[in-house]
Amino acid sequence: MSAPSQLSKDPHNDYFDFGAARQVPETHTWEGLYEHPLVDGGVGAAEDAVPVVDLRDPHAAEAVARASEQWGTFLLEGHGIPSELLARVEARIASVFALPASEKMRAARQDGQSHGYGLPPIASYFPKTTWSEGYTLSPANLRAELRKIWPDAGGDYRHFCDVMEEFHRQMLAVVDKLTVLFLAALGVASVEAGRKIVETMSETVTMHINWYPKCPDPKRTLGLAIHTDSGFFTFLMQSHVSGLQLFRHEPDRWVGVPPGALIVNIGDLFQILTNGRFRSTYHRAVVNRESTRVSVAYHLGPPADAKVAPLREAVGGGKPAYRTVTWREYFLVRKEAFTTGGSALQMVSLSPGDHDDDGDGADQISEISS
Ligand SMILES: C=C1C[C@]23C[C@@]1(O)CC[C@H]2[C@@]12CCC[C@@](C)(C(=O)O1)[C@H]2[C@@H]3C(=O)O
Ligand SMILES: O=C(O)CCC(=O)C(=O)O
Numbered sequence: 445m446s447a448p449s450q451l452s453k454d455p456h457n458d459y460f461d462f463g464a465a466r467q468v469p470e471t472h473t474w475e476g477l478y479e480h481p482l483v484d485g486g487v488g489a490a491e492d493a494v495p496v497v498d499l500r501d502p503h504a505a506e507a508v509a510r511a512s513e514q515w516g517t518f519l520l521e522g523h524g525i526p527s528e529l530l531a532r533v534e535a536r537i538a539s540v541f542a543l544p545a546s547e548k549m550r551a552a553r554q555d556g557q558s559h560g561y562g563l564p565p566i567a568s569y570f571p572k573t574t575w576s577e578g579y580t581l582s583p584a585n586l587r588a589e590l591r592k593i594w595p596d597a598g599g600d601y602r603h604f605c606d607v608m609e610e611f612h613r614q615m616l617a618v619v620d621k622l623t624v625l626f627l628a629a630l631g632v633a634s635v636e637a638g639r640k641i642v643e644t645m646s647e648t649v650t651m652h653i654n655w656y657p658k659c660p661d662p663k664r665t666l667g668l669a670i671h672t673d674s675g676f677f678t679f680l681m682q683s684h685v686s687g688l689q690l691f692r693h694e695p696d697r698w699v700g701v702p703p704g705a706l707i708v709n710i711g712d713l714f715q716i717l718t719n720g721r722f723r724s725t726y727h728r729a730v731v732n733r734e735s736t737r738v739s740v741a742y743h744l745g746p747p748a749d750a751k752v753a754p755l756r757e758a759v760g761g762g763k764p765a766y767r768t769v770t771w772r773e774y775f776l777v778r779k780e781a782f783t784t785g786g787s788a789l790q791m792v793s794l795s796p797g798d799h800d801d802d803g804d805g806a807d808q809i810s811e812i813s814s
């Protein structure tokens with residue numbers, strides 16, 4: 445599937461009052477949303493059922509490998525994050541987005557900034573605006589960021605920061621367990637390598653909160669535009685309202701992901717690291733008339749300037765399929781891909797016979813170190 449080719453001249457960065465909207469204006473109307481059929485991805489949907497991995501399963505590494513190769517997405521069970529904590533996260537997020545525009549806009553993302561309130565970075569590559577608000581935060585800057593919204597650092601501020609920090613702490617334990625499974629699935633035996641990967645990813649976690657308000661005419665608009673996540677992998681916590689759809693080929697279709705589950709998405713840099721064995725998935729979010737929906741994407745990847753190249757274990761006796769890239773550089777490649785209608789992964793792929801200009805692509809530690 446090719447990416448949209450129009451780079452927006454006007455990213456519609458002004459505040460839009462979703463609560464007051466009685467219809468979907470032209471600025472938020474998307475064409476061609478239903479070119480492909482929508483199928484249910486729930487348990488029991490046969491080949492359309494989104495794979496499930498249970499962290500408690502002794503064969504979980506094999507299940508992770510299968511799901512990452514065939515889907516690039518799976519539902520995670522046995523993760524141990526209490527549903528009561530997820531409910532508190534959702535309630536505190538609601539308290540931020542319920543604030544008046546003037547207060548939220550104090551934290552508005554500035555041009556080129558990785559954090560802040562407002563639409564996510566890819567929004568600016570599309571000519572239309574999505575039916576959503578967003579807030580990008582990292583655990584490291586959480587309190588400083590939220591002081592922009594709540595300068596008095598009162599109860600709402602403390603409750604929000606405390607619950608997000610608790611969520612982050614609990615997610616790190618899940619990151620640890622899942623990384624062990626990914627490395628086992630890839631045949632990377634080094635415990636030291638695993639420890640280093642988890643440590644660097646933990647330092648660079650980015651959380652993107654998506655807030656999808658109720659919509660009076662949901663079929664005409666989109667909550668989040670089609671994209672692949674660009675890092676290593678993303679955990680997606682979503683409320684008990686459906687909205688996430690995965691794009692699948694043969695036949696081309698949208699698969700609706702069951703609500704409520706914790707989802708794992710493989711990102712583009714992981715596709716590169718695994719030499720194309722694990723695949724990133726195109727996905728989007730739709731909105732609905734009845735309920736507001738919340739999701740928190742917990743993005744994991746390397747430090748921005750660390751080099752990522754196919755792992756020796758993944759290349760085996762073959763050739764690296766991708767050249768070495770940093771995440772920072774990949775963002776620029778993706779921007780160009782959106783502008784030209786190309787594919788960012790294609791743009792960093794090596795044609796057969798090409799040599800990786802950054803060395804042999806063999807040492808798994810140096811490949812993700814700065
Ligand atoms: C770490 C990141 C991944 C992300 C870009 C970002 O710097 C922070 C926001 C993330 C997000 C969330 C919504 C979809 C997405 C494509 C976007 O535009 O912003 C992802 C980015 C990504 O995966 O590249
Ligand atoms: O809200 C969703 O279900 C999708 C969110 C997402 O894909 C993202 O934030 O990267």
Ligand SMILES: [Fe+2]
Pocket residue numbers: 671672673727741
């Ligand atoms: Fe995503």
